[in-house]
Amino acid sequence: MKKLKTDGSIKAIYQSREGTKVSRPIVGAIVPAGFPSPAQDYIEGMLDISEHLIRHPSSTFFMYADGYSMIGAGIQPGDLLIVDRSIEAQSNSIIIAIVDNELTLKRLRIEDGQYWLIPENEEFQPIHIDEEMDFIVWGVVTFVIHQL
DSSP, X not given: OOOOEEOSXXXXXXXXXXXXXXXXXXXXXXXXXXXXXXXXXXXEEEEEHHHHHOSOGGGEEEEEEOSSTTGGGTOOTTOEEEEETTSOOOTTXXXXXXXXXXXXXXXXXXXXXXXXXXXXXXXSOOEEEOTTSOEEEEEEEEEEEOOO
């Protein structure tokens, strides 16, 4: 595959390593977002975060988002995206696409057989995919991780 340019919405791509586990203790309590409740001071067990975030290790990649076209979807510059290439994109999926040899991060909209890449920021215009464009859905974003 040729080296791909980016429209500024993708910063870097890394592949998942199969068999990599990241286990951390899980506290056996649900944290209320309303009124405080008495603390429960015990650990329920270990949780492997990769089991929850990575369904298909050999087809999962990590990317850093860049740019502001997806801020309405909660994706900020510097956020870590978990992208699964084995999932079939559906209308409303947030995807990594290659359009005319350029990577982009957008929401896929399929209406009446027409494909659109929709930004989640009104300062950016939707992209209508026509027959003359080279268009590939590279992967589907399954999780977004960002620092608070």
